[in-house]
Amino acid sequence: MTSRLPFVDLQAQRRRIGPRLDEALARVLAHGQFILGPEVRELESKLAAFSGAKHCISCANGTDALLLPLMAWGVGPGDAVLVPSFTFVASAEVVVLAGATPVFVDVDRTSFNVTAESLELGVRAAREAGLAPKVAMPVDLFGQPADFARLEAVCRKHNLKILSDAAQSYGGAQGNRRVGSLAPVTSTSFFPSKPLGAYGDGGAIFTDDTDIDALLRSIRMHGQGIDKYHNVRIGLNSRLDTMQAAVLLEKLAILEDEIAARNRIARRYSDALADVCEVPEIAAGNISAWAQYTILIEERERVAKALDAAGIPTAIYYPIPVHRQDGYRHFPAAKGGLPVSEELAGLVLSLPMHPYLEPADQDRVIAAVRQAAAD
Numbered sequence: 001m002t003s004r005l006p007f008v009d010l011q012a013q014r015r016r017i018g019p020r021l022d023e024a025l026a027r028v029l030a031h032g033q034f035i036l037g038p039e040v041r042e043l044e045s046k047l048a049a050f051s052g053a054k055h056c057i058s059c060a061n062g063t064d065a066l067l068l069p070l071m072a073w074g075v076g077p078g079d080a081v082l083v084p085s086f087t088f089v090a091s092a093e094v095v096v097l098a099g100a101t102p103v104f105v106d107v108d109r110t111s112f113n114v115t116a117e118s119l120e121l122g123v124r125a126a127r128e129a130g131l132a133p134k135v136a137m138p139v140d141l142f143g144q145p146a147d148f149a150r151l152e153a154v155c156r157k158h159n160l161k162i163l164s165d166a167a168q169s170y171g172g173a174q175g176n177r178r179v180g181s182l183a184p185v186t187s188t189s190f191f192p193s194k195p196l197g198a199y200g201d202g203g204a205i206f207t208d209d210t211d212i213d214a215l216l217r218s219i220r221m222h223g224q225g226i227d228k229y230h231n232v233r234i235g236l237n238s239r240l241d242t243m244q245a246a247v248l249l250e251k252l253a254i255l256e257d258e259i260a261a262r263n264r265i266a267r268r269y270s271d272a273l274a275d276v277c278e279v280p281e282i283a284a285g286n287i288s289a290w291a292q293y294t295i296l297i298e299e300r301e302r303v304a305k306a307l308d309a310a311g312i313p314t315a316i317y318y319p320i321p322v323h324r325q326d327g328y329r330h331f332p333a334a335k336g337g338l339p340v341s342e343e344l345a346g347l348v349l350s351l352p353m354h355p356y357l358e359p360a361d362q363d364r365v366i367a368a369v370r371q372a373a374a375d
């Protein structure tokens, strides 16, 4: 019996840059500036440059990275934020935390991302519920950037701000722009298993807007004014700690190479599996960060069990769309319902994906999926 494959192999990355990471952490231990130390500023400036955004504001996690812009914009009671239902729950959670109402919209079956049509239907549902539609929050699901050109047209028409949930797509691109500069405000997560992951929690916000930048920096520090004990608004404690910034600086240096590796693996999977299941499609001009490689397959539970027996872990992102979750089912949804989100929840299966997945292990995954699909 061959060994069990990891779903995401953080140790393989550690073998590559372990000494550099250890030195980086030792430097932080030596200077002792654990909160907003020099590595935090350095990381923010390198992330902004990598993304092509004017400003990068780091924060405690990807969830706060979505909440902080809503707070900066003053989104609250009576306001609607349009959110896909087929996403991780945090996208909708922050809307409720801000005091506003999530209005759920549907996604495209091949890109898994919000459609312009559903956004229109969501705006109508929000108005009919007596809410003021204020923000659209497209999610770059599984690493592929949303269709910003088409979404922007709808947002302009209805005067919606765009908050991009790029928790899964950092390192991806659209046309000649990288994630972080595709929307007016972009949020990402450095949760360890994301394409750019820390050794703990972390997040960041990207924008070209200097006023929003200043507001976000104040809000992440308890609403500080000229200093820490001058508090001019309600804020949070949401800082990225210096240790995580030091880790992320080393990981950012190899991100481009890792994204290229993920893309090679995804292409190899797709070439070998397209005749036995529906493989993910990346729109022309998009580069996915491949946070997940997700197929659509009939009899998913049986296939997942067969893969598990062959030592291959899989995951289901996401088994229940957010609008069907107990905490969220009372919120409005786009007119006509969310049939694609509901269908996808029953068909999706994510396969092992990380930049250090060797060809022999890719072949094991491919052979096992083909075998299970044929049985």
Ligand SMILES: *Cc1c(COP(=O)(O)O)cnc(C)c1O
Residues within 6 Å of the ligand: 061, 062, 063, 064, 087, 088, 090, 091, 139, 165, 167, 168, 189, 190, 191, 201, 202, 203
């Ligand atoms: C991971 C994730 C988040 C939240 O990020 P955390 O760092 O875990 O708080 C938000 N949205 C999506 C789509 C995610 O995948």
